[in-house]
Amino acid sequence: MILKLFKAAWFLSVAAVLAILLYVYASLPEEVVLHEKSSTLILADREFLFYTVVAAIVIINVLVYIISRLFAQHENFRAWFHGLIISINIFLIITMSLIQVHNSAERFDFSRITFLIYGSVALVILWAVSWPLYSIFRKIFTKPSIL
Numbered sequence: 001m002i003l004k005l006f007k008a009a010w011f012l013s014v015a016a017v018l019a020i021l022l023y024v025y026a027s028l029p030e031e032v033v034l035h036e037k038s039s040t041l042i043l044a045d046r047e048f049l050f051y052t053v054v055a056a057i058v059i060i061n062v063l064v065y066i067i068s069r070l071f072a073q074h075e076n077f078r079a080w081f082h083g084l085i086i087s088i089n090i091f092l093i094i095t096m097s098l099i100q101v102h103n104s105a106e107r108f109d110f111s112r113i114t115f116l117i118y119g120s121v122a123l124v125i126l127w128a129v130s131w132p133l134y135s136i137f138r139k140i141f142t143k144p145s146i147l
Contacts, residue, residue, distance in 0.1 A: 003075050006082035013089035014061055020093050021057070024100040025050050033103055053096065060088055080131045087127045091120040 035042040067081045
């Protein structure tokens with residue numbers, strides 16, 4: 001049952017990340033500023049950035065199908081992996097939104113959203129670490145069957 005919920009949430013996260021990608025792409029200038037430090041700028045072409053992000057989204061989300069085929073009998077692991085991909089999609093949504101805000105003509109106080117940026121990274125890290133901890137916990141605290 002939990003796997004079905006994670007599959008639905010994963011599908012919604014894929015739809016959201018693609019919608020945000022198209023929205024951000026439409027508002028970006030031809031030359032996108034990725035990083036700005038004093039007098040140096042790291043720029044990327046808008047189309048290059050778009051296709052790079054599309055490729056990353058496809059590769060990351062196709063892993064769900066690969067893992068589902070490889071670990072067909074391990075429903076708990078597949079549910080965890082769906083959650084990991086959901087958290088990565090959330091990180092991508094926040095990253096693309098940050099790039100859009102950074103390249104807009106408006107002035108924005110980035111200190112107001114640092115919790116979102118660091119929170120999305122922390123979510124991915126915590127989710128990635130949760131499966132090994134869960135596996136260790138199960139090995140230590142489950143009682144062997146007598147049969």
